[in-house]
Amino acid sequence: MTIIKIQRVKNLKATVKYSVQKHKTHDELISTFECSVSSIEQDFRSVLNDYNNVHTKKRNLTARMIIQSFADADHLTPQQAHKIGIEFAQKYLKDEHQYLVVTHIETDHIHNHIIFNDINFKYNKVFDSRREHSLHYLRLVNHEVSANYNLSQINVSKSDKKYMNFREYVVKAKGRSFKEQLEHVIDASIQKAKSYEEFLQLMKASGYEYKMGKHLAFESPTTKRFIRTKTLGIDYVESSIKYRIEHKAYQPLKVNIFKKQWIDKTQEKFKQSKGLERWATIQNINYLNEINAQLYKEKITLGELNELRHTTVAFVQSFTQKLTQLDDEIYTLKKLSGSFEEYKESHSVMFMYKSLQSDAERRNIKTEYNQIFRRYDIVKRNIKTLKSIYNIQDEAELQYKLSLLKTERNLLYSSLNMNTANKMMDLNNQKNKEHQDQHEL
Template sequence: MAITKIHPIKTTLNLSIDYICDPAKTDEEILISSFLCGHKTAALEFAKTKEKMNSQSKNLARHLIQSFMPGEVSPELAHTIGQDLCDKHLQRKYEYVLTTHVDKGHIHNHIIFNNVNHLDGKAYISNKRSYHQIRNISDSLCRVHQLSIASESNTSQARNKTKGSSYKEYQERKNGNSYKAKLQYAIDLAIKKAKNWDDFLRILQSQGYEIKYGKHISFKAVRQERFTRAKTIGDDYTEDKIKERIADSQKNKGHRIYTSKSHSNRIVDISTNQLASRSEGFAKWLKLQNLKIMSKSWNEINENNLTDIDSFNSYIEQVHDKLGMLQSEIKVLENDIDNKKTTLQNLQNQNKYHAIYKNYLSAKDRDKFFRDYETEIIIYEAADNYLSSTYKTTTFPQENLLTKNIECLTRKSSSLYQSHKDQKEKVKEVNQLRQNLEDYLRQDDRHYYKNIKEQS
């Protein structure tokens, strides 16, 4: 489950960025990404963009927080979801810094992005519409990665298929005093943790719930006067449905078990590593690992004929530009597919109701005929108007050819998505390559000046 919230930053932007980039919270700054800025200079670069665009916006930036349910997501996956959220919502229009915090009981992303669009200078508009877009994108990404979404555990009847409630129940939910709402949350959480039905019951009992068996299973919390039948919460809370949800959860658990990935491709700063400062042997081992990593990095540099810093920066820029081009190409292709699908639907409607519309035109009593076939006639006319305005001719595409065209474009889209995924990995690799090079040279400089100081 991912919960999102956003608020403006009007002052002390640098302090906000320092907070979200805290090494203790971001696994020693491993879980930090940025776009068109460095995370250590982001505040200055945001201000520079604002000045360049002559923006009068009072807000310096926006701070978006995306929180996940405890134990449901790994730090790496949470960070990936955060990057995808930025790509889809900000659309490369705003500089941003993304960090993933792992110091609390739940993993969460912090995204601070410039309030000013670096392309046209327009200020970001934050309202209900933009927030719902963020929420929908976040929910969609959670579904892709088989995570629960917030709408699966809120009290909305439309979204959660919960039963209608009385005004008293509504007020209790609103005030946080509803036993039914607490039971719903407890059941949802227990389903995710339980291995089977007995385990599910044991989890609820450990939380203080008393269980009454019968035709419909019921639960009673501590200090609650009466038992609550689970089925009164909603269709997903009958005994059979809960068992089914537990079984489904077990099937998908293979996708939700994560192990901490090794960051063996990242240069470690030996001078700031506490264990290295206490153990000379560990310090030597780290130095050897750094050399191995840099050996791989130099191999990649040589393979791409990067002879100086300018060619190196140009190579990194090309990798990023290719990712942007793929994103643009995917967007154009998706729009083309959507347009063709709309055309196909209108062609099918036109063909389906053509005979009825022809009879309507030749009917003696057209008013009566219209009353009898109002829906069919309206659909036909809407389809005919769409096709006539789109193609400006009486000759429209053939259904079978259009269907084949859509299938072909869909296959191309799948191929592009795979290329986009591969290119994102390439971007991560070159960013890590640049970071390794900078870190290694920085350590080398410190070692050089340290030796000079000791000799003098």
């Protein structure tokens, strides 16, 4: 998801100084057009003087800053983000304004700061600040540039509303996050499907092409990139999806108890922007309200809630590790499945090959049974692995081992059921209450 906004620059010198700090850019993600960082104020003012010389109404020095943010899901390198910022600046400003492009990498999300002169030096006119140009056209150009790089984004077209405010824009963009959307579609398809094969067909009908392998992956309808479902969490890997299809009442135990997080307002970016600081304050108030609602709902103290949160995180992480190990072992054994039967089928061909005397006859046999010869050494190695590591002597033992692992996996995964967790918590609360009552007596 790519989000973009534009704002006035109140103090050009301070804004540039803040933007080009070494820890934000590593001193390399900085580009300029028709100006330099060290003399940007003088360079901008020189163009302003040219403007004032030909206009009766004199203007003061003014500039604007565009902030272009990228989603983690797009997996951009800082260099790629910087290149996109430059391309956007060229297309939006049409090489008619001086500008500075800076890429910040010190926060959770890579983002660009594009600072430009309000004066168009080519035509000696002022930047068109009408909402159609500074909002709608801004987003439209960003959409076009993002599409060139297959970035996830909000849909913007010439027929869209011109006056959608920034909050609506961000909400719409976040609502279209591919991972969130994919998670939602998977959950809905699991509830409808009667089998794993039907689940895959439902996903395909919803516009998500799938790819099978060690990890199930779905293709984004917009970016055409595949994303592995394991990146959504243990509840979305193939084995878990199969279990959830067969157990519709199963509710995954989520790691994050709270939807919101506390925002640290001591960071430099909040000191630089009063608007951003006010936004963070509102978010923190909402966070406290959520905690308060959770305390009231669960009838527990803040200390107990924090303990529950830490316990839940540790609990899920521990089980995720065990489940991943089981999934890896199941995948390995599935790949080795059929090796014993394949070895038996190839045995007669290999016996015939060894009994031949002439090289010509051997070459003919190799050509005729090329596939068997190519697979023979692989199958022998597979059987050696099964016998030495897993102590499995035939196909029946292999299938039995797989069934045991799948059963163990299902039993372990069922422990992550939200319903089970709630029952355990109720039981613990009841025990604590009984202990407290006895203590009071």
